[in-house]
Amino acid sequence: MAREMHENKEAEERLILVGIELEDKNAPSAMETEACLDELEELVKTAGAETVARTIQRREKVHPAHYLGKGKIEELKMMLRTYDATGIVCDDELSPAQLKNLEKMLETKVMDRTIVILDIFAARAISGEGKIQVELAQLKYRLSRLTGMGASMSRLGGGIGTRGPGEKKLETDRRYIKERIAELNREAKEIQIHRELLRSQRGKKGTPVVSLVGYTNAGKSTLINTLTDAGVLAEDKLFATLDTTTRKVELPGGSEILLTDTVGFIQKLPHHLIQAFRATLEEMKYADILLHVVDASNPNREEQMQVVYDTLRDLGCQDTPVITVYNKMDREVELPLPMDRTARDTVQISAMKRTGLEGMLSCIEQLLKSFRTSMQVLIPYQEGALTGWVHGRCEIIREEHRADGVFLEIYADEEAKNRLARFQVEE
Numbered sequence: 001m002a003r004e005m006h007e008n009k010e011a012e013e014r015l016i017l018v019g020i021e022l023e024d025k026n027a028p029s030a031m032e033t034e035a036c037l038d039e040l041e042e043l044v045k046t047a048g049a050e051t052v053a054r055t056i057q058r059r060e061k062v063h064p065a066h067y068l069g070k071g072k073i074e075e076l077k078m079m080l081r082t083y084d085a086t087g088i089v090c091d092d093e094l095s096p097a098q099l100k101n102l103e104k105m106l107e108t109k110v111m112d113r114t115i116v117i118l119d120i121f122a123a124r125a126i127s128g129e130g131k132i133q134v135e136l137a138q139l140k141y142r143l144s145r146l147t148g149m150g151a152s153m154s155r156l157g158g159g160i161g162t163r164g165p166g167e168k169k170l171e172t173d174r175r176y177i178k179e180r181i182a183e184l185n186r187e188a189k190e191i192q193i194h195r196e197l198l199r200s201q202r203g204k205k206g207t208p209v210v211s212l213v214g215y216t217n218a219g220k221s222t223l224i225n226t227l228t229d230a231g232v233l234a235e236d237k238l239f240a241t242l243d244t245t246t247r248k249v250e251l252p253g254g255s256e257i258l259l260t261d262t263v264g265f266i267q268k269l270p271h272h273l274i275q276a277f278r279a280t281l282e283e284m285k286y287a288d289i290l291l292h293v294v295d296a297s298n299p300n301r302e303e304q305m306q307v308v309y310d311t312l313r314d315l316g317c318q319d320t321p322v323i324t325v326y327n328k329m330d331r332e333v334e335l336p337l338p339m340d341r342t343a344r345d346t347v348q349i350s351a352m353k354r355t356g357l358e359g360m361l362s363c364i365e366q367l368l369k370s371f372r373t374s375m376q377v378l379i380p381y382q383e384g385a386l387t388g389w390v391h392g393r394c395e396i397i398r399e400e401h402r403a404d405g406v407f408l409e410i411y412a413d414e415e416a417k418n419r420l421a422r423f424q425v426e427e
Helices: 030-046 070-082 096-106 113-124 128-143 164-168 174-205 220-228 271-276 278-286 301-314 357-371 381-393 414-423
Strands: 014-022 050-059 087-090 109-112 209-214 245-250 256-261 289-295 322-327 345-348 373-379 395-402 405-412
Touching: 014 030, 014 070, 030 050, 030 113, 050 070, 070 096, 087 096, 087 113, 096 109, 109 113, 113 128, 113 271, 128 174, 209 220, 209 278, 209 301, 220 245, 220 256, 289 301, 289 357, 322 357, 345 357, 373 381, 373 414, 381 405, 381 414, 405 414
Parallel strands: 014 050, 014 087, 087 109, 209 256, 209 289, 289 322, 322 345
Antiparallel strands: 245 256, 373 405, 395 405
Protein backbone atom coordinates (compact mmCIF):
# COMPACT_ATOMS: atom_id res chain seq x y z
CA MET A 1 0.00 0.00 0.00
CA ALA A 2 1.50 3.31 -1.08
CA ARG A 3 2.33 5.59 1.78
CA GLU A 4 0.47 8.88 1.53
CA MET A 5 2.78 11.88 1.64
CA HIS A 6 1.78 14.99 3.55
CA GLU A 7 3.50 18.34 3.14
CA ASN A 8 4.08 20.18 6.40
CA LYS A 9 3.47 23.79 5.56
CA GLU A 10 3.72 26.53 8.16
CA ALA A 11 0.38 28.29 8.58
CA GLU A 12 0.46 31.89 7.40
CA GLU A 13 0.28 34.42 10.21
CA ARG A 14 -2.81 36.64 10.31
CA LEU A 15 -1.91 39.98 11.83
CA ILE A 16 -3.62 43.18 12.96
CA LEU A 17 -1.67 46.41 12.48
CA VAL A 18 -1.75 48.97 15.30
CA GLY A 19 -0.69 52.61 15.12
CA ILE A 20 -0.87 55.69 17.31
CA GLU A 21 -1.76 59.18 16.08
CA LEU A 22 -0.39 61.71 18.53
CA GLU A 23 -2.40 64.87 19.23
CA ASP A 24 0.81 66.94 19.30
CA LYS A 25 0.68 69.36 16.35
CA ASN A 26 4.31 68.52 15.55
CA ALA A 27 3.55 64.77 15.37
CA PRO A 28 2.55 62.93 12.16
CA SER A 29 -0.96 63.70 10.90
CA ALA A 30 -3.70 61.09 10.51
CA MET A 31 -2.86 60.78 6.81
CA GLU A 32 0.80 60.19 7.66
CA THR A 33 -0.17 57.59 10.26
CA GLU A 34 -2.24 55.78 7.63
CA ALA A 35 0.73 55.99 5.23
CA CYS A 36 2.96 54.46 7.91
CA LEU A 37 0.49 51.58 8.31
CA ASP A 38 0.37 51.13 4.52
CA GLU A 39 4.12 50.73 4.59
CA LEU A 40 3.93 48.41 7.61
CA GLU A 41 1.44 46.27 5.68
CA GLU A 42 3.97 46.00 2.85
CA LEU A 43 6.65 45.01 5.35
CA VAL A 44 4.37 42.33 6.85
CA LYS A 45 3.58 41.02 3.36
CA THR A 46 7.30 40.92 2.51
CA ALA A 47 7.90 38.96 5.73
CA GLY A 48 5.36 36.36 4.56
CA ALA A 49 2.32 37.21 6.69
CA GLU A 50 -1.18 38.51 5.97
CA THR A 51 -2.72 41.71 7.33
CA VAL A 52 -6.36 41.11 8.26
CA ALA A 53 -7.19 44.43 9.94
CA ARG A 54 -5.73 47.68 11.24
CA THR A 55 -6.57 50.15 13.97
CA ILE A 56 -5.32 53.60 15.03
CA GLN A 57 -5.66 55.19 18.46
CA ARG A 58 -5.49 58.96 18.87
CA ARG A 59 -3.61 59.82 22.06
CA GLU A 60 -1.83 62.72 23.68
CA LYS A 61 1.22 60.47 24.14
CA VAL A 62 2.17 56.81 23.89
CA HIS A 63 1.26 54.88 27.07
CA PRO A 64 4.60 54.14 28.79
CA ALA A 65 3.48 50.81 30.25
CA HIS A 66 1.44 49.16 27.50
CA TYR A 67 1.67 51.45 24.42
CA LEU A 68 -2.13 51.68 24.01
CA GLY A 69 -4.93 52.78 26.32
CA LYS A 70 -6.91 50.07 28.12
CA GLY A 71 -10.04 50.78 26.07
CA LYS A 72 -8.19 50.19 22.80
CA ILE A 73 -6.67 47.00 24.23
CA GLU A 74 -10.18 45.67 24.98
CA GLU A 75 -11.21 46.58 21.43
CA LEU A 76 -8.15 44.72 20.12
CA LYS A 77 -9.16 41.60 22.06
CA MET A 78 -12.48 41.54 20.18
CA MET A 79 -10.75 42.21 16.85
CA LEU A 80 -8.38 39.28 17.43
CA ARG A 81 -11.39 36.97 17.85
CA THR A 82 -13.41 38.52 15.02
CA TYR A 83 -10.61 38.24 12.44
CA ASP A 84 -9.16 35.01 13.82
CA ALA A 85 -5.82 36.84 14.03
CA THR A 86 -2.65 35.20 15.33
CA GLY A 87 -0.98 38.39 16.55
CA ILE A 88 -0.56 42.15 16.29
CA VAL A 89 2.19 44.41 14.92
CA CYS A 90 2.70 47.88 16.42
CA ASP A 91 4.04 50.58 14.12
CA ASP A 92 6.51 51.88 16.70
CA GLU A 93 9.39 50.19 18.49
CA LEU A 94 8.08 48.85 21.80
CA SER A 95 9.98 48.93 25.08
CA PRO A 96 10.54 45.59 26.85
CA ALA A 97 7.83 46.50 29.38
CA GLN A 98 5.30 47.46 26.69
CA LEU A 99 6.00 44.23 24.80
CA LYS A 100 5.59 42.06 27.89
CA ASN A 101 2.48 43.86 29.15
CA LEU A 102 0.70 43.82 25.79
CA GLU A 103 1.31 40.10 25.36
CA LYS A 104 -0.03 39.44 28.85
CA MET A 105 -3.14 41.62 28.37
CA LEU A 106 -3.95 40.41 24.84
CA GLU A 107 -2.80 36.81 25.28
CA THR A 108 -1.37 36.80 21.76
CA LYS A 109 1.86 37.29 19.88
CA VAL A 110 2.96 40.94 19.88
CA MET A 111 5.55 42.39 17.50
CA ASP A 112 6.74 45.84 16.54
CA ARG A 113 8.02 47.38 13.29
CA THR A 114 11.62 46.64 14.25
CA ILE A 115 10.99 42.89 14.67
CA VAL A 116 9.40 42.73 11.22
CA ILE A 117 12.26 44.65 9.56
CA LEU A 118 14.89 42.50 11.30
CA ASP A 119 13.03 39.40 10.13
CA ILE A 120 13.07 40.60 6.51
CA PHE A 121 16.75 41.47 6.75
CA ALA A 122 17.52 38.01 8.15
CA ALA A 123 15.69 36.37 5.23
CA ARG A 124 17.28 38.62 2.58
CA ALA A 125 20.93 38.74 3.72
CA ILE A 126 23.01 36.66 1.29
CA SER A 127 26.65 37.67 1.68
CA GLY A 128 28.75 36.89 4.74
CA GLU A 129 28.94 40.61 5.45
CA GLY A 130 25.18 41.04 5.29
CA LYS A 131 24.60 38.10 7.63
CA ILE A 132 27.08 39.49 10.16
CA GLN A 133 25.38 42.88 10.12
CA VAL A 134 21.88 41.41 10.48
CA GLU A 135 22.86 39.10 13.33
CA LEU A 136 24.56 42.00 15.11
CA ALA A 137 21.37 44.07 14.83
CA GLN A 138 19.21 41.17 16.04
CA LEU A 139 21.39 40.48 19.06
CA LYS A 140 21.56 44.13 20.14
CA TYR A 141 17.78 44.34 19.87
CA ARG A 142 17.26 41.17 21.88
CA LEU A 143 19.86 41.98 24.51
CA SER A 144 17.83 44.98 25.67
CA ARG A 145 14.62 42.92 25.69
CA LEU A 146 15.53 39.61 27.30
CA THR A 147 13.14 40.19 30.21
CA GLY A 148 10.34 41.48 27.98
CA MET A 149 10.19 38.86 25.27
CA GLY A 150 7.53 36.27 25.58
CA ALA A 151 5.53 34.65 22.80
CA SER A 152 6.96 37.02 20.18
CA MET A 153 10.42 35.49 20.51
CA SER A 154 9.46 31.93 21.31
CA ARG A 155 11.67 29.47 19.46
CA LEU A 156 8.68 27.14 19.23
CA GLY A 157 6.19 29.61 17.83
CA GLY A 158 7.68 30.13 14.38
CA GLY A 159 6.71 32.96 12.04
CA ILE A 160 8.01 36.52 11.94
CA GLY A 161 10.84 37.22 14.33
CA THR A 162 12.21 33.69 14.45
CA ARG A 163 14.23 33.66 11.22
CA GLY A 164 17.92 33.99 10.54
CA PRO A 165 20.67 33.74 13.15
CA GLY A 166 18.03 33.82 15.88
CA GLU A 167 17.14 30.21 15.05
CA LYS A 168 20.36 29.16 16.79
CA LYS A 169 18.21 29.41 19.95
CA LEU A 170 20.59 31.93 21.59
CA GLU A 171 19.56 30.40 24.96
CA THR A 172 18.39 33.93 25.81
CA ASP A 173 21.54 34.15 27.90
CA ARG A 174 22.87 37.67 28.43
CA ARG A 175 26.50 36.60 28.77
CA TYR A 176 26.38 34.49 25.61
CA ILE A 177 24.80 37.32 23.61
CA LYS A 178 27.38 39.84 24.83
CA GLU A 179 30.21 37.48 23.85
CA ARG A 180 28.65 36.94 20.42
CA ILE A 181 28.19 40.70 19.92
CA ALA A 182 31.87 41.25 20.76
CA GLU A 183 32.84 38.57 18.24
CA LEU A 184 30.64 40.07 15.53
CA ASN A 185 31.97 43.56 16.26
CA ARG A 186 35.48 42.24 15.61
CA GLU A 187 34.35 40.73 12.31
CA ALA A 188 32.55 43.97 11.38
CA LYS A 189 35.74 45.90 12.15
CA GLU A 190 37.66 43.65 9.75
CA ILE A 191 35.02 44.37 7.08
CA GLN A 192 35.45 48.10 7.69
CA ILE A 193 39.25 47.83 7.33
CA HIS A 194 38.80 45.86 4.10
CA ARG A 195 36.42 48.49 2.73
CA GLU A 196 38.86 51.27 3.62
CA LEU A 197 41.59 49.40 1.72
CA LEU A 198 39.34 49.08 -1.34
CA ARG A 199 38.48 52.78 -1.13
CA SER A 200 42.18 53.64 -0.90
CA GLN A 201 42.91 51.58 -4.03
CA ARG A 202 40.03 53.24 -5.86
CA GLY A 203 41.36 56.64 -4.78
CA LYS A 204 44.76 55.89 -6.33
CA LYS A 205 43.10 55.05 -9.64
CA GLY A 206 41.06 58.24 -9.45
CA THR A 207 37.83 56.61 -10.67
CA PRO A 208 34.87 58.70 -9.42
CA VAL A 209 32.39 56.90 -7.17
CA VAL A 210 28.64 57.48 -7.48
CA SER A 211 26.40 55.92 -4.81
CA LEU A 212 22.75 55.12 -5.39
CA VAL A 213 20.64 56.12 -2.40
CA GLY A 214 16.91 56.26 -1.91
CA TYR A 215 13.83 54.95 -0.22
CA THR A 216 13.38 51.20 -0.38
CA ASN A 217 11.62 50.01 -3.56
CA ALA A 218 12.42 53.25 -5.42
CA GLY A 219 14.12 51.25 -8.19
CA LYS A 220 17.84 51.45 -7.35
CA SER A 221 18.54 47.78 -8.10
CA THR A 222 16.60 47.97 -11.37
CA LEU A 223 18.64 51.03 -12.35
CA ILE A 224 22.03 49.41 -11.69
CA ASN A 225 20.87 46.28 -13.54
CA THR A 226 19.76 48.35 -16.53
CA LEU A 227 23.05 50.24 -16.69
CA THR A 228 25.45 47.36 -15.99
CA ASP A 229 23.71 43.96 -16.21
CA ALA A 230 24.74 43.53 -12.57
CA GLY A 231 22.20 40.79 -11.90
CA VAL A 232 21.05 42.36 -8.61
CA LEU A 233 17.74 41.00 -7.29
CA ALA A 234 15.06 43.53 -8.19
CA GLU A 235 11.51 42.86 -6.97
CA ASP A 236 8.48 45.01 -6.26
CA LYS A 237 9.05 44.45 -2.54
CA LEU A 238 10.62 46.38 0.31
CA PHE A 239 14.30 45.53 0.92
CA ALA A 240 14.56 43.22 -2.11
CA THR A 241 18.34 43.35 -1.74
CA LEU A 242 20.64 44.26 1.15
CA ASP A 243 24.13 43.59 -0.14
CA THR A 244 26.26 46.35 -1.63
CA THR A 245 27.02 46.01 -5.34
CA THR A 246 29.61 48.07 -7.24
CA ARG A 247 29.93 48.11 -11.05
CA LYS A 248 31.72 50.20 -13.67
CA VAL A 249 29.60 52.47 -15.89
CA GLU A 250 30.83 54.34 -18.94
CA LEU A 251 29.70 57.96 -19.29
CA PRO A 252 28.80 59.52 -22.68
CA GLY A 253 32.24 61.18 -22.95
CA GLY A 254 34.05 57.85 -22.54
CA SER A 255 35.19 58.22 -18.92
CA GLU A 256 34.16 55.67 -16.28
CA ILE A 257 32.56 55.82 -12.86
CA LEU A 258 32.02 53.21 -10.16
CA LEU A 259 28.29 52.93 -9.44
CA THR A 260 27.44 51.53 -5.99
CA ASP A 261 24.03 50.26 -4.88
CA THR A 262 23.24 50.34 -1.14
CA VAL A 263 20.42 49.24 1.16
CA GLY A 264 17.23 51.30 0.85
CA PHE A 265 15.96 53.58 3.61
CA ILE A 266 12.58 53.48 5.31
CA GLN A 267 10.55 55.43 7.87
CA LYS A 268 11.50 54.60 11.46
CA LEU A 269 14.54 52.60 10.32
CA PRO A 270 15.66 50.89 13.56
CA HIS A 271 18.66 52.50 15.22
CA HIS A 272 20.33 49.09 15.65
CA LEU A 273 20.16 48.54 11.89
CA ILE A 274 21.76 51.88 11.08
CA GLN A 275 24.55 51.04 13.53
CA ALA A 276 24.99 47.50 12.20
CA PHE A 277 25.02 48.58 8.55
CA ARG A 278 27.26 51.59 9.17
CA ALA A 279 30.23 49.91 7.46
CA THR A 280 28.12 49.43 4.33
CA LEU A 281 26.34 52.78 4.50
CA GLU A 282 29.64 54.63 5.00
CA GLU A 283 30.32 53.95 1.32
CA MET A 284 28.08 56.96 0.78
CA LYS A 285 30.41 59.20 2.80
CA TYR A 286 33.24 58.55 0.36
CA ALA A 287 31.17 58.94 -2.80
CA ASP A 288 31.82 61.86 -5.14
CA ILE A 289 28.10 62.09 -5.99
CA LEU A 290 24.93 60.65 -4.45
CA LEU A 291 22.29 59.62 -6.98
CA HIS A 292 19.03 60.00 -5.02
CA VAL A 293 16.50 57.68 -6.69
CA VAL A 294 12.87 58.65 -6.01
CA ASP A 295 9.73 56.68 -6.91
CA ALA A 296 7.93 59.53 -8.66
CA SER A 297 4.69 57.52 -8.83
CA ASN A 298 4.45 57.09 -5.05
CA PRO A 299 1.88 59.45 -3.44
CA ASN A 300 4.17 59.79 -0.39
CA ARG A 301 7.26 60.66 -2.45
CA GLU A 302 7.97 63.95 -0.64
CA GLU A 303 7.88 62.29 2.79
CA GLN A 304 10.12 59.50 1.47
CA MET A 305 12.61 62.05 0.12
CA GLN A 306 12.74 63.71 3.54
CA VAL A 307 13.40 60.33 5.23
CA VAL A 308 16.36 59.80 2.88
CA TYR A 309 17.83 63.24 3.61
CA ASP A 310 17.34 62.77 7.37
CA THR A 311 19.17 59.42 7.23
CA LEU A 312 21.98 60.88 5.11
CA ARG A 313 22.40 63.63 7.68
CA ASP A 314 22.62 61.00 10.46
CA LEU A 315 25.38 59.29 8.46
CA GLY A 316 27.32 62.53 7.95
CA CYS A 317 26.68 62.69 4.20
CA GLN A 318 24.81 65.99 4.10
CA ASP A 319 27.61 67.79 2.22
CA THR A 320 27.99 65.26 -0.62
CA PRO A 321 26.58 66.61 -3.93
CA VAL A 322 23.22 65.07 -4.85
CA ILE A 323 21.51 64.48 -8.19
CA THR A 324 17.83 63.58 -7.71
CA VAL A 325 16.54 60.98 -10.16
CA TYR A 326 12.75 60.82 -10.47
CA ASN A 327 12.23 57.18 -11.47
CA LYS A 328 9.15 55.25 -12.68
CA MET A 329 8.04 58.12 -14.92
CA ASP A 330 6.40 55.49 -17.16
CA ARG A 331 3.71 55.07 -14.50
CA GLU A 332 0.90 57.41 -13.53
CA VAL A 333 2.75 60.35 -11.94
CA GLU A 334 1.19 63.39 -10.30
CA LEU A 335 2.68 66.61 -11.64
CA PRO A 336 4.38 68.88 -10.86
CA LEU A 337 7.20 66.88 -9.32
CA PRO A 338 8.48 68.04 -5.90
CA MET A 339 11.11 70.77 -6.01
CA ASP A 340 14.33 69.45 -4.50
CA ARG A 341 16.38 72.41 -3.29
CA THR A 342 19.04 70.10 -1.82
CA ALA A 343 19.97 68.55 -5.17
CA ARG A 344 22.48 70.04 -7.61
CA ASP A 345 20.27 68.85 -10.47
CA THR A 346 17.19 66.69 -11.15
CA VAL A 347 16.43 64.26 -13.99
CA GLN A 348 13.45 62.12 -14.96
CA ILE A 349 13.85 58.48 -16.01
CA SER A 350 12.24 55.08 -16.21
CA ALA A 351 14.82 52.44 -15.31
CA MET A 352 12.37 49.72 -16.36
CA LYS A 353 11.66 51.25 -19.80
CA ARG A 354 15.27 52.49 -20.22
CA THR A 355 14.21 56.09 -20.91
CA GLY A 356 16.08 59.21 -19.76
CA LEU A 357 19.24 57.26 -18.87
CA GLU A 358 21.50 59.09 -21.34
CA GLY A 359 20.45 62.44 -19.89
CA MET A 360 21.08 61.14 -16.35
CA LEU A 361 24.61 59.96 -17.27
CA SER A 362 25.33 63.31 -18.98
CA CYS A 363 24.19 65.08 -15.82
CA ILE A 364 26.62 62.98 -13.75
CA GLU A 365 29.41 63.72 -16.23
CA GLN A 366 28.82 67.48 -16.13
CA LEU A 367 28.75 67.56 -12.33
CA LEU A 368 32.00 65.56 -12.14
CA LYS A 369 33.64 67.97 -14.59
CA SER A 370 32.64 70.87 -12.37
CA PHE A 371 34.77 69.32 -9.59
CA ARG A 372 37.82 69.21 -11.86
CA THR A 373 40.12 71.75 -13.44
CA SER A 374 40.68 71.98 -17.19
CA MET A 375 44.42 71.85 -17.86
CA GLN A 376 46.82 71.72 -20.80
CA VAL A 377 50.14 70.00 -20.09
CA LEU A 378 53.20 69.05 -22.08
CA ILE A 379 54.89 66.00 -20.56
CA PRO A 380 58.44 65.21 -21.79
CA TYR A 381 58.93 61.75 -23.29
CA GLN A 382 61.36 60.80 -20.52
CA GLU A 383 58.39 61.13 -18.10
CA GLY A 384 56.58 58.22 -19.76
CA ALA A 385 55.41 56.77 -16.42
CA LEU A 386 53.69 60.07 -15.61
CA THR A 387 51.88 60.02 -18.97
CA GLY A 388 50.55 56.56 -18.13
CA TRP A 389 49.45 57.79 -14.69
CA VAL A 390 47.55 60.69 -16.27
CA HIS A 391 45.72 58.28 -18.58
CA GLY A 392 44.58 56.28 -15.56
CA ARG A 393 43.74 59.27 -13.41
CA CYS A 394 42.35 62.06 -15.62
CA GLU A 395 39.78 62.53 -18.33
CA ILE A 396 41.63 63.05 -21.61
CA ILE A 397 40.04 65.62 -23.94
CA ARG A 398 42.85 65.85 -26.51
CA GLU A 399 46.26 64.22 -26.98
CA GLU A 400 49.07 65.04 -29.42
CA HIS A 401 52.56 63.60 -29.75
CA ARG A 402 54.94 66.49 -30.42
CA ALA A 403 58.68 66.83 -30.88
CA ASP A 404 59.32 67.80 -27.26
CA GLY A 405 56.75 65.56 -25.54
CA VAL A 406 53.11 64.52 -25.21
CA PHE A 407 50.59 67.37 -25.20
CA LEU A 408 47.43 66.61 -23.20
CA GLU A 409 44.26 68.59 -22.64
CA ILE A 410 42.67 67.08 -19.53
CA TYR A 411 40.25 67.43 -16.66
CA ALA A 412 42.29 66.98 -13.48
CA ASP A 413 41.31 66.54 -9.83
CA GLU A 414 43.20 68.33 -7.06
CA GLU A 415 45.93 65.69 -6.72
CA ALA A 416 46.56 65.53 -10.48
CA LYS A 417 46.52 69.33 -10.71
CA ASN A 418 49.26 69.63 -8.07
CA ARG A 419 51.37 66.87 -9.60
CA LEU A 420 51.16 68.28 -13.14
CA ALA A 421 51.49 71.98 -12.29
CA ARG A 422 55.14 72.19 -13.49
CA PHE A 423 54.19 70.76 -16.90
CA GLN A 424 51.26 73.13 -17.48
CA VAL A 425 51.25 75.14 -20.74
CA GLU A 426 48.88 77.67 -22.26
CA GLU A 427 47.77 77.53 -25.89
